[in-house]
């Protein structure tokens with residue numbers, strides 16, 4: 141029997157709010173204003189309010205949010221930024237595009253940066269920590285903030301997977317000086333194309349970001365710095381506003397799906413994800429681990445269940461970063477995760493029957 145269950149179904153989340161989304165799309169198309177307009181302004185206000193920060197600046201992508209964050213903080217050549225070794229490669233590119241050097245730290249058992257290993261990595265060149273709230277779970281901010289304070293490091297947060305996740309009741313993205321978000325369609329708050337944003341409480345940083353995103357100009361044709369074209373368009377901003385209104389419900393739905401996996405998955409061969417007390421998860425991914433990953437993937441594939449690996453190659457072993465000179469064995473935990481993690485299907489609009497099918501398949505995986 142074939143399940144025909146894909147790792148993700150973006151169409152389902154569209155149909156959940158089809159009417160509102162279509163109405164907004166038409167409204168924007170008919171407005172005659174397509175880039176950096178009223179929808180962007182309203183979205184920035186609403187997203188700042190949602191996260192509990194003072195400013196939000198809409199951008200073209202999550203990667204832009206990251207590299208522009210380091211750019212406006214003045215971090216570049218000769219500087220080191222500590223980032224976890226088991227992240228998506230975009231986090232690392234945000235650092236290296238500026239000429240800064242990424243220094244990797246091993247993950248903890250929650251797949252976030254192991255704060256207890258930070259201290260030993262700090263050198264005189266360390267300027268910042270980039271914390272990634274991976275798979276939707278807030279990192280151990282208490283300890284990370286402590287290290288930042290002790291060594292006067294700047295803190296940037298990669299919240300591309302953690303929209304709405306809190307640590308001790310405070311939302312991810314508001315701990316550091318800049319919180320970076322992606323609204324790529326598959327993210328928890330997803331656009332219908334590429335989009336991103338930063339949030340900050342610092343007026344100067346927000347102002348600087350607005351200049352950088354538009355060719356380095358505040359006033360048309362007067363360019364202060366060599367910036368980027370990283371403008372958010374009206375269509376994406378408008379559609380994001382519709383989704384943002386429903387984000388709490390969308391997150392609750394993901395939580396329910398994740399809870400059910402945790403409750404009903406019973407197979408000794410599978411290691412299930414854990415949540416650190418005080419650091420909640422918005423379940424961008426539900427990531428299990430198994431040494432028999434290849435066999436499990438094929439077994440699931442035969443039953444029509446698709447799965448994805450986030451991520452098979454840690455950045456330090458990526459061809460793109462060969463020049464950093466790392467080898468297999470440098471970060472054994474991150475490498476073990478890369479070899480054993482597997483993301484189960486979890487998406488808004490996933491039916492009870494679909495999930496039952498996945499759970500039964502996993503529980504009867506013979507190994």
Ligand SMILES: *Cc1c(COP(=O)(O)O)cnc(C)c1O
Nearest residue numbers: 201202203228230231300322324
């Ligand atoms: C998606 C993602 C990004 C990059 O976002 P884009 O919008 O695709 O540029 C950065 N970091 C993490 C952790 C991500 O998951």
